[in-house]
Each structure stands twice: as C-alpha cells, then as structure tokens.
Amino acid sequence: MIAKTIFAIFSLVLVLTVPVFAEVDSPKKQMHRGVSAEEVLCKATLELIIRTNGMPACVKASTAEKMKERGSAFTPTPITKSNKEIQTVPASSNSFVNFYITDQDLNIAHSGIEVIPTEGLLEFSIKGITIQGPENMIETGPDTGQFYVKLQLPESINGEPLEQDDIVLIKYLDQSDHAGEKRILVKSIPLTKTFAKVETSGGGSRIGHEFTFRIYEPDANRDSKNEDKISLSSFEFRAEGGIRTTLANPRFDANSSSLIETGPNTSTFEVKIKIPREIDGKPIHIGDKYEIRYIDRSTPSGTDEKVVYNGRIG
Structure with missing residues (x-):
C-alpha cells in the first residue's frame, strides 16, 4: 500500500479576490504554502475555478464560463453561515482518508445513530x-449530526501509482442549504508524506552573508496563542568535503538558538544564519553544493520523512 497521507481542514468556501495591481502568487505557489485550492486568491480581474483534476486556476470570466460549459472545471460556490461542514483527520499509513461531515439535515432519528447511504451525496x-x-x-453518536466517513485510496489510477501532490477531490452534494437550495461542498487535497517545507531568502548562497532560513512546519505549531520554537540541532548541514554538522554549530552565527515562529499560529519558523568559510577545519568553497536536512518525525502517517533544502555556494 502507498504510505502517502493527507490532512486538511474543510471550512466554509469563500470566493476571494485582491486588488487588480496587487502582487499575487500563482495558484501552485499558494498551494505549496499550504493554501487549499478553494481558498486560492486571484486578482480582481480573474475568477477562481477548480479543474476536474482538483487543481485551481485563475482565469478570465469568459474562459471560466467556457470551461464550466465543457464540464472541465467548476467554480467554488460562495457559502454563507451554515450548519454544514466537512473536516478531515490524518489518514492512516495504509492510505485511508478519515473525515467527518456535519449536516444536521441528516439527523432525523435524534435518539438513535443514523447510517446514511453515500450514493448521491458523496463523490470522490x-x-x-x-x-x-x-x-x-455513520453518525458519531445519538443526535450529533456529525457523520464519519472512511475513504480507502486506490494503489493506482489507470495503472499509474499515486504520487506526491496528486489531488484527491471530495464533493459533498448538499441537498438543502440554509435557503433550501442545493449546493456542492468541495475540497481538493494534495497527497503528501510531510507538510514541512523549507526555503531561504536574502543571500543564502554567499559565504559570510546573513540570510533567513525558514520552514513551514504545522506539526511544531503546538501553541496557537504564542510563538513556538524548533531547535537548530534539528537541522543537519551537509556540504562537500565531508562536512556534517547541524545549524546549532556556532560557526553559522545564528541570531537565535532556535527557529522561532513568525507569529502565533503561523506554523512558519525562521532564523538568520551565515554560511561560514570553514567548519571544523574543513573549508567551504565557492561553487560547492550544500544541503540542509530536516527530519519530520510527526507526520500523519507516523513515518519519518526527510525534507531537504539544496543550495550552491555563490
């Protein structure tokens, strides 16, 4: 079985735009930052659509209309306050996606536990x-209105194995919203082994020049009200010439003993360091390749996953 897992939170879908001249990352870059497809931002002149493969795109209104007519895309439906929501929880290592649907309209037998057929309600x-x-x-208990669903992912699609960043698209066909109208709750979730992502900014390839080393690591975000920390010793630095150490090595002249969260509940951690001319007596040369490794030990799958940033000394 494939060990890839997914984790995301289903929330109310809003169609969001930003000013015409604002700088907006591409939908792909936004998703790499952890933004769900339905929450991708588009410029005011463009419309957000979701392709049938689950990937978002920002297109002109005329293009969006043509794609919807062809059945190759749809627009996330604006949703007002409602008692409907879907929430996923970590999948098991055997490629099961566990999630819950809250819909009080299905809660008819208030003294018993409802078992609801998914035909006509769910599409994957x-x-x-x-x-x-x-x-x-299955309802989680008498009169909860919350229903448990367990989706087993296939090992392959049309003979091709599932891969990192493949999109699982879940549709809940809500038969009656707060206004009595039918609508579709959707969520597209990329398959991933680890949610940690690393990057640098500000001259990370030049010896002696300070730069910011940054990691997006939701697992380390344990306190939603205060900034969390990740020890520098959690990051291994490897370079040519047999150099093996951690960012806790004083030669990196870090401005802190830890990567510090950029704000409460951001899940993004930063530290400023410098690439030294030598480490433990071993020189670092211009043109040398290096990498910074982080082992994510608290993935939804329960497996250790290696996250690597690769660089070259300029």
Missing part, C-alpha cells in the same frame, strides 16, 4: 478520475 476523484467511495457514513 483523483487526477480527474472518479474513484469508488464507501457505501455508508
């Missing part, structure tokens, strides 16, 4: 290809 796809889902969803 990967790479734009429909996959088989569970037959039923």
Whole structure:
C-alpha cells in the first residue's frame, strides 16, 4: 500500500479576490504554502475555478464560463453561515482518508445513530478520475449530526501509482442549504508524506552573508496563542568535503538558538544564519553544493520523512 497521507481542514468556501495591481502568487505557489485550492486568491480581474483534476486556476470570466460549459472545471460556490461542514483527520499509513461531515439535515432519528447511504451525496476523484467511495457514513453518536466517513485510496489510477501532490477531490452534494437550495461542498487535497517545507531568502548562497532560513512546519505549531520554537540541532548541514554538522554549530552565527515562529499560529519558523568559510577545519568553497536536512518525525502517517533544502555556494 502507498504510505502517502493527507490532512486538511474543510471550512466554509469563500470566493476571494485582491486588488487588480496587487502582487499575487500563482495558484501552485499558494498551494505549496499550504493554501487549499478553494481558498486560492486571484486578482480582481480573474475568477477562481477548480479543474476536474482538483487543481485551481485563475482565469478570465469568459474562459471560466467556457470551461464550466465543457464540464472541465467548476467554480467554488460562495457559502454563507451554515450548519454544514466537512473536516478531515490524518489518514492512516495504509492510505485511508478519515473525515467527518456535519449536516444536521441528516439527523432525523435524534435518539438513535443514523447510517446514511453515500450514493448521491458523496463523490470522490483523483487526477480527474472518479474513484469508488464507501457505501455508508455513520453518525458519531445519538443526535450529533456529525457523520464519519472512511475513504480507502486506490494503489493506482489507470495503472499509474499515486504520487506526491496528486489531488484527491471530495464533493459533498448538499441537498438543502440554509435557503433550501442545493449546493456542492468541495475540497481538493494534495497527497503528501510531510507538510514541512523549507526555503531561504536574502543571500543564502554567499559565504559570510546573513540570510533567513525558514520552514513551514504545522506539526511544531503546538501553541496557537504564542510563538513556538524548533531547535537548530534539528537541522543537519551537509556540504562537500565531508562536512556534517547541524545549524546549532556556532560557526553559522545564528541570531537565535532556535527557529522561532513568525507569529502565533503561523506554523512558519525562521532564523538568520551565515554560511561560514570553514567548519571544523574543513573549508567551504565557492561553487560547492550544500544541503540542509530536516527530519519530520510527526507526520500523519507516523513515518519519518526527510525534507531537504539544496543550495550552491555563490
């Protein structure tokens, strides 16, 4: 079985735009930062659509209309306050996606536990290809209105194995919203082994020049009200000439003993360091390659996953 897992929170979908001349990252870059497809920002002149493969795109209104007419894309439906939501929880290492649907309209037998057939309510796809889902969803307890669903992912799609960043698209066909209208709750979630992502800014390839080393690591965000920290010793530095050390080595002249969260509940951690001319008597040369390794030991799958930043000394 594939060990890839997914984790995301389903929330109310809003169609969001920003000023025409504002700098906006591409949908792909936004998703790499952890933004869900339905929450991608587009410039005011563009419209957010979701392709049938689950990937978002910002296109002109005329293009969006044509794609929807062809059935190759859809627009996330604006949703006002409602008692409907979907929430996923970490999948197991055996490629099961566990999630909950809250819909009080399905809570009819208030003294008992409802078992609801999913036919006509739930649709699942990967790479734009429909996959088989569970037959039923089960209420978590009497009168909760919350239903548990367990989706087993296939090992392959059309003979091709699932890969990192493949998109699982889940649609909940809500038969009656707060206004009595039908609508679709959707979420597209990339398959991933680890949510940690590393990057640098400000001259990270020049010897002796300070730069910012940054990691996005939701697992280390344990306190939503205060800034968390990740020890520098958690990051291994490797370079040519047999150099093996951690960022806790004083030669990096770090401005802190830890990577510090950029703000409460941001899940982004930073430290400022410098690439030294030598480490433990071993010189670092212009043109040398280096890498900074981080081992994510608290992934949803329960496996250790290596996250690597690769650089070259300029």
